[in-house]
Amino acid sequence: MYTKATGKKAVGALAAAAAAVLALSACGSGGGASGEEAKGEISYWLWDANQLPAYQQCADNFHTANPDITVKITQRGWDDYWSTLTNGFVAGTAPDVFTDHLAKYPEFAKTGQLLALDDAVANDHVDVTKYNKGLADLWVGEDGKRYGLPKDWDTISLFYNKKLTGAAGVTDSQMKALTWNPQDGGTYEKAIAHLTVDKNGKRGDEPGFDKTNVAVYGLGLNSSGSGQGQTEWSYLTGTTGWTHTDKNPWGTHFNYDDPKFQASIAWFASLSEKGYMPKLETTVGASMADTFAAGKSVINAHGSWMIGQYTGYKGVNVGIAPTPTGPDGKRASMFNGLADSVWAGTKKPAAAVKFAEYLGSAACQDVVASKAVVFPAIKSSSDKAEAAFKAKGVDVTPFTQQVKEDTTFLFPIADKAAKVDGIMKPAMDAVVSGKQPASSLSQANDQVNSLFNK
C-alpha cells in the first residue's frame, strides 16, 4: 500500500514537472519581438570555418555597441550543420540566429521554425535595396514573409593552374575568352583536351593519347552536381536557355527531361569518357581543390567562397577566368546568397533580431569585406571586398563581372529540396559516371515532379 502511494505521488510529480516543461516551452515559442528588452546571451551558428574570424569580429563589435547582449558563436561543419539544426528545432536547443541556405529555408519556414522579420525590418527601417540585386527577395517565402537578411553572395568562375596552362601555350586572354556549346564543346573543350596530359607526355588532342593513363586532367571533377550542379555544370546549362524549374523561386515543375539539358549533361559526362576529366568513381574522398593543388587537374570550376583556398596553396600560381560564353552568346553563373535567419523558438527574440539586423548591416559586412573571404551582400561592402582581394593580389573580376553584366541566374529555390536531392543525386551520379545515358534523367524528372503533384 505504502509503495503504491509513493508511486502515485511520483507519477503526480512527474506529471506536474511535464506540465511545467510544456508551459515553459510554450512560453518560449510564443514570444514575439514586442515589449521584451534586448539583452542576455544569444547563440549564433555558421558552417564556414574560413568566415569564423570575420563574424567573431562582428560579434565583438556588436557587444561593444550593445553591452547588454553577448553573442556566442558556434561553427559546425556543413555535413553536421543541418541535422544538428533540425534536432535543435525539435529539442528546443537551436541557435537564436543562424546562417541559412536557400535550399533549406523553405522547409523551415513552412514548418514555422523561422521568425518573420517583416515587422523588424519596417520598425527599424532596414533598407533592403542596399543589397545586391535580387538577394533580399530570395528570402521572402512563399507566404510573402521575409525570413532572412542577406549576408553574402557567390558566383562561379574557372580557377586554373597558370604554370600548366603556360606549359601548354594557353594564354590568360585565351582562358578569359572561352566559348562552349553542347555539340562539340567549343574552344572550352579544345582547351581542356589540350591541357590534358597522359603518362607518356602526350596531350589530349594529340594522336596516340592514352585516355586510360592520364597524369593531368584538363578539367577537375568535384561531384556529379546532383540536381543543381551549382559549380559542376550549371554555368554551362545556364547558357542554353535551360532553367532548373518552371519558375524561380517556388518552382513546382523541374525540367531535367529537357533535351537541351540532357545534351549538356551528356557532353559533360563525355569528358570523363574521353579522359579529359577524372572518372566520378575516383573523386570519392580527396577534394577537387586538393588534387588541383597537387597538379592533377588544370581547370577547376568553383564558387567564389573557394577563392581563399585556391589562392592559398603554396607554390601554385592560380589564375581566375570567367566561365565560358555559351550558345546564347553570354556567360552564366548561378547566383547564390546566404542569409541570417532568426529561430522562431528563440527565448530572446528582441536581441536575436537586433543581432541579425547588425549582421545584415554595413557595419558588419564591411568587417567581413576587409577579411577578403566572401562577397558581402551589401553593394558598397561587396566593392570593399573586391578591393580587399585586390590588396591580397587576387583579381576577382571574373566573379563580380557576372553580377555587373547581369549574367547570373538565381539558385533554384523550391520546396522539398531534400527529397529532390534524394532522387537526383543517384540519378546524376549514374549519368556522370557513364552507367546510364543522359536520357535516363527523364525518369528521375518524373519522380521529382510527382513529389509536387501530391
Add this chain to the structure above:
Amino acid sequence: MTTTTARGAVPARKASGTGPGSAAPRARRRPRSDLRVALFFIAPAMLGFVVFYLVPSIRGLYLSFTEYNILGTPKWIGGANYAAIAKDPLFWNALGVTTEYVLINIVLQTALALGLALLMHRVAKSTFIRGSLLLPYLMANVIAALLWFWLLDYQIGIVNNLIDAMGLPRIAFFGNEEWAIPTQALINTWRHMGYTALLIFAGLQAIPQHLYEVANLDGASPFQTFRKITMPLLRPVIVLVLVVTVIGSFQVFDTVAVTTQGGPINASRVLQYYIYQRAFTESDFGYGSALAVILFVILALVAFIQMKFLRGNESDLD
C-alpha cells in the same frame, strides 16, 4: 522468483496481526527487502530500457502509420507507408545491399575470429598480443572508417600508391559500385574480429581440458579434435556470437555515413542509411519509422531462425 514471493507471502500474512515492534517483523521483512533490493538494482537498467528502448520503439511503431515531418504533428495514414515501401525500389535495393554486406562481413569475421581465438588459445599466450587484437575495436567506428577512407583513397591513399607502384591499376575502393560494399564489409571485419575472437576465446576456455586429454589418449588428430570436440562444444558461443554480430551487421551505418553516403549511385545505400536519409535528411519520419519497423521485424526473424536452427540455447556439455 516464484519461490521467493511465495515464501514472502506467508509470513507477511501471519505477521499482519502482530503489528510492528514484535519479533515477527524480522522474518517478515527479509524476504520483502530482497525483492526491493532486487528492484533497486534492476531499476537503472529498467529505466534505461523503458526510456530509451521501449517508449521510442512503441512511438516508432505508431509513427510508422503516420505522415510526420518532425516539426509538425503526425497525421494518421494507416498502412500507406508500408504499401509505399513494398513498391519502393530503393527499399529493395537497400535490402539487397545490406544482405550482401552482412554475408561478406559475417562469414569473414566469424572465420577469422575463430582462427584468432584458436591461436590465442593454443599459441599466443601473451596478454599483450591478446590485448592488441582488441585494439581496432577500441577505436570509434567513425574513426576506423575515416582512417581506412584515407588509406584507401584513390588519389592520395597509401594503398593505391602501393598498387600503382606495383604497376597495377588503381582501385576506387569507395567510388566503384562493385567495390563499395566489400570494402566497407572488410573495414568492419578488421574492426570487429578481435572482439569476436575474444568472445569465442572465452568459449574455448570453458571447454573442459580433460576432454582433450581423453581425445589425445585415443589418438585423435588435432583436426579430429577440433571437429568432434571443439566445434560442437563451442556451438552455443558461436550462436551467441552470430546472433549478436548479425544483428549488429544489419545495422551498419557509421561507416557508410562517413565514407560513401549511400553512393556510388545506390551501391551502398544500406537499410539503416536509407532510414536515416528518409527520416533525418528528407524529414519523412513516418516513412523512416516504417522502414525501421521492417528492419526490426527482419532482425527478430533472423535471430529467431538462428536460435532455432542452431540450437543456441542448449549446450552439448551436459
